[in-house]
Structures are given as structure tokens and as C-alpha cells.
Amino acid sequence: MPALAACSSTSTTAPPPAEPRAEVRPKNVILFISDGCGPASFTMARAYRRDVLGRDEGLALDPYLVGTVQTHAADTRVTDSAAGATAFACGVKTYNGAIAVDTLRQPLGTLVEAAEARGLATGLVATSTITHATPAAFSAHVPARGMTAEIAAQQITRGIDVLFGGGLRDYLPVAEGGSRQDGRNLLQEARAAGYTVATTRDAFDRLDAAPALALMAPGHMAYELDRNGAEQPSLAEMTRKALDLLAGDPDGFFLMVEGSRIDHAAHGNDAAGHLHDILAYDEAVAVALAFAREEGHTLVVATSDHETGGLTLGRSLDGRGVYAWYPEVLAGVRRSNEGLAKMLEAGADPAAVLRAGGLDPDDLDAADRQALLDAAEEGDTGAFLARYNDVIARRAVIGWTTTGHTGVDVNLYAFGPGADRFRGNQDNTDVGRRLADLLGLDLPAA
Ligand SMILES: [Zn+2]
Structure with missing residues (x-):
């Protein structure tokens, strides 16, 4: 094993090194x-x-x-x-x-x-x-x-x-x-x-x-x-x-x-x-x-x-770097994407799905609400989740790059x-x- 720096001595007056102790090995x-x-x-x-x-x-x-x-x-x-x-x-x-x-x-x-x-x-x-x-x-x-x-x-x-x-x-x-x-x-x-x-x-x-x-x-x-x-x-x-x-x-x-x-x-x-x-x-x-x-x-x-x-904590919003991020946005989320998808596929009301995802449908901006409802209506779970995740990420000021x-x-x-x-x-x-x-x-x- 490589010697650890902390184990070597640089002092000329130091006592001779002790016998190397047997290395402690885990059971x-x-x-x-x-x-x-x-x-x-x-x-x-x-x-x-x-x-x-x-x-x-x-x-x-x-x-x-x-x-x-x-x-x-x-x-x-x-x-x-x-x-x-x-x-x-x-x-x-x-x-x-x-x-x-x-x-x-x-x-x-x-x-x-x-x-x-x-x-x-x-x-x-x-x-x-x-x-x-x-x-x-x-x-x-x-x-x-x-x-x-x-x-x-x-x-x-x-x-x-x-x-x-x-x-x-x-x-x-x-x-x-x-x-x-x-x-x-x-x-x-x-x-x-x-x-x-x-x-x-x-x-x-x-x-x-x-x-x-x-x-x-x-x-x-x-x-x-x-x-x-x-x-x-x-x-x-x-x-x-x-x-x-x-x-x-x-x-x-x-x-x-x-x-x-x-x-x-x-x-x-x-x-x-x-x-x-x-x-x-x-x-x-x-x-x-x-x-x-x-x-x-x-x-x-x-x-x-x-x-x-x-994943990044802090991101640009509307072209401006924001010096903050908000974990509390995630506090209301009660289902994973997989859980939300199952609700949608079982025919749940899209508003109920959004609430399970921690979003109040009445509190969304008009473009987001329309895109989410359209995706739910068309049964396009992938588009719904992509938009939903984007809303959550912007509110929490977190970013995903891939x-x-x-x-x-x-x-x-x-x-x-x-x-x-x-x-x-x-x-x-x-x-x-x-x-x-x-x-x-x-x-x-x-
Ligand atoms: Zn992987």
C-alpha cells in the first residue's frame, strides 16, 4: 500500500520509528x-x-x-x-x-x-x-x-x-x-x-x-x-x-x-x-x-x-443565474413519477394527479396548466411528466442537464x-x- 503522509516523520530528532504495527483488518x-x-x-x-x-x-x-x-x-x-x-x-x-x-x-x-x-x-x-x-x-x-x-x-x-x-x-x-x-x-x-x-x-x-x-x-x-x-x-x-x-x-x-x-x-x-x-x-x-x-x-x-x-442546486431562470434553491418545493410531493404515471394510466383526474405531485392546479401559470391538462387528456404520460418535472425544477431552482x-x-x-x-x-x-x-x-x- 502507498505510505500515508501522516505516517512519515520529517523531524531529525524524532525517535526511531516503531515497528510497523500489524494492520487492522476487518472481519x-x-x-x-x-x-x-x-x-x-x-x-x-x-x-x-x-x-x-x-x-x-x-x-x-x-x-x-x-x-x-x-x-x-x-x-x-x-x-x-x-x-x-x-x-x-x-x-x-x-x-x-x-x-x-x-x-x-x-x-x-x-x-x-x-x-x-x-x-x-x-x-x-x-x-x-x-x-x-x-x-x-x-x-x-x-x-x-x-x-x-x-x-x-x-x-x-x-x-x-x-x-x-x-x-x-x-x-x-x-x-x-x-x-x-x-x-x-x-x-x-x-x-x-x-x-x-x-x-x-x-x-x-x-x-x-x-x-x-x-x-x-x-x-x-x-x-x-x-x-x-x-x-x-x-x-x-x-x-x-x-x-x-x-x-x-x-x-x-x-x-x-x-x-x-x-x-x-x-x-x-x-x-x-x-x-x-x-x-x-x-x-x-x-x-x-x-x-x-x-x-x-x-x-x-x-x-x-x-x-x-x-443535478444542480441553483440554476438560471429566464437567462439569469439565481443564487438560491428551495428544497421545500419537494415537501408536497407524495408520489414518484412512476406513481403519478400509474394514477394517470388508471384514469385519475389530472388535477388529483397534480396534487399528489405537490402542485396546486389553480396555482400554475396558464401555459403550464394547459400543457399538463392537454398531455393528460391525450394520454401522453411522458409529456405530462416532462412538463411536471420542469415545473418542479423551476420552482425549486434546481437543474437537470441530462x-x-x-x-x-x-x-x-x-x-x-x-x-x-x-x-x-x-x-x-x-x-x-x-x-x-x-x-x-x-x-x-x-
Ligand atoms: Zn443509470
Whole structure:
């Protein structure tokens, strides 16, 4: 490892250096990934919590900011989640779309495989489908992220102890309401391999031993703003359950937890959906930090694979830069874009949809109101949401510059034994390599 500046002495009268102390290594590692969450997004979440919710203590992550991460892929400066997750899981740069394979499409050893080989327990938790790019790169090897049927088939054969998320459709054949063309029922195969399988909230709550597979939505799980707690657990609840099931392993564990849909909301330029999934992610981090403080041998690392949306706080309005932004505009929003779209498609009154979105129809300027009502009338949900998001963004004085990803560096947080190793600005592949090194894992051999 590179010497830390703080460890070197420049004084000629200093005593001879002590024997280097044995480096403290973690027994357990919890890696949090906030998909598509850049620095401005964390600022937005913190300001909302402080100024709207009245909670002054900052984000759970805030005290543990140690550095920043460069996110570029092998083939472009703007990564996707597949190349980004492969960098963390395998410590290697690859092309956008690659799931734990290199630029020659050859499989790369992952942290999960190396951990399993060393006898550690392993777990993956996501709010997207469990076959989505980030969890996939920790559990499968395919040349293209869209190969979700193959990803599902691979991820139940790796001895992973905990798999929680959405994505039931990828596990079931077409004849049973799924999307698999090969007729396989992977839930049955998982049960035969020893997994306890949960597809409902009640069954999830009853899980009390690993290996456990919980797929609680046909596709992605709900955005936090839309989530019905009777049907789906929160990311914090899934994290707590994963820790309950993994912590008993005497060899330690590796757990990856992803706030997956932070990214999806940013793709849609859905500010409130983005915000509430970040707050839910931070609550999940708080659960892990409490566990780590109590347990004493657990390293918690949190970072993002990339920024999404090009979010800015403050923007130009009518050609003039405005020196303000207003998180309170988001306070009245009770549904994500996805939730508003469902209301529209179910034939709800457009005025009621706008109110659920935090807008009073009588308080809109005439052009906005007409455009929104016209789009609703024509059943053009995309046009409705684009106009709605633009109204919200102008009122909050926030900006979005893309519906895709951007190339800015992302935040890196670390707490626990080995946290010092993550100081400074580093490449995303360094994060994966350092985690492997701290756990004594051999990635290339995996
Ligand atoms: Zn994305």
C-alpha cells in the first residue's frame, strides 16, 4: 500500500520509528452503492432533511466522507452501472454493459466468489431487480447486462447466502407469469439448492436462516415515495435482515447493499423520487453503521457507481443565474413519477394527479396548466411528466442537464477497520482491489 503522509516523520530528532504495527483488518465488509448519486444529490438530501424535516444532524454518511472516486469506464468517460459495478466487484476496468467480464469478454473473479472460496458468508441486497447491473456484476458473468435470464440462472448457483430485491419475473417461466423462455422455474431450483424463498412481505419477515432468496416484486421494487410497507420492506429493513442472517458466520461476511432506484429517478429527472430514495439509502447505511460500531470488526464502505442526471442546486431562470434553491418545493410531493404515471394510466383526474405531485392546479401559470391538462387528456404520460418535472425544477431552482449519466467524481465514505485505506481521490477499481486486499481475498484466482 502507498505510505500515508501522516505516517512519515520529517523531524531529525524524532525517535526511531516503531515497528510497523500489524494492520487492522476487518472481519466483515459491507459495501453500499448509491446508484446514480453524485455530490449534489447528497447535498439535496441533507438540506431537505435539515430544512424541511427539521433534523439537524446531517446524513448518517456525513461523518465518514474520506475521498472521491473516478468513475470512467474502459471505453468511455461516462460509465454505466455494469462497468461501474464490475470495477467494484472485480477491481478491473471494462466496457459499458459488461457484467464481471473484461474487455475481451473473459470472466473476472469477483469479491463474492473470492469471499465464498475463503468461507465467508455473502449477501446482495438491491431495490432494483436482483438481476440488474449492479447486483449482477457481483453474482454472474455475461457480456451484456440485458441477459437477465442467464444472470438469474447463474446467481443461484454461487453459494450466495442472501439475495434480496425485486426481479421475480426473471426467475419464473412465461407459463407461470415470468419472462423466462427456457421454461425453468428458478425459485424451485433455488429451493432444491437449500434456499428459503420469500416472495411476500410476510414471508420475508419470517426468514430466519441463510441461504435466503427474497424477490418481492415482479420487476423493480417500489420507489420509497410509493412503497407500501405492508407489501415491501424498506432498504433499511432488508439491510437489517441481511445482517441478522449473515452475522453468525465465524469466518465473517461480505455484503453489498445497493440503493438502486436513486439512479432510476435521476434518469427521469424526478427530484422527489430521487430525494426520498437517497434518504432511504442513508437510513440503511445508519443500520449498518450501528451494527459495525457494536460489532467492532466490520468495515463499512459507501460510494456511488456514477452520477445521474447532472443535478444542480441553483440554476438560471429566464437567462439569469439565481443564487438560491428551495428544497421545500419537494415537501408536497407524495408520489414518484412512476406513481403519478400509474394514477394517470388508471384514469385519475389530472388535477388529483397534480396534487399528489405537490402542485396546486389553480396555482400554475396558464401555459403550464394547459400543457399538463392537454398531455393528460391525450394520454401522453411522458409529456405530462416532462412538463411536471420542469415545473418542479423551476420552482425549486434546481437543474437537470441530462436524462443519462455524467462523468463527475462521486463521494466515498468509510468507517471501521481499514477505513484509512480509502482516503483521497482514487479510481473505482481501487475500491474493489482494496476491499479484496483487506479481506485477504485473491480476486484473479476467484
Ligand atoms: Zn443509470
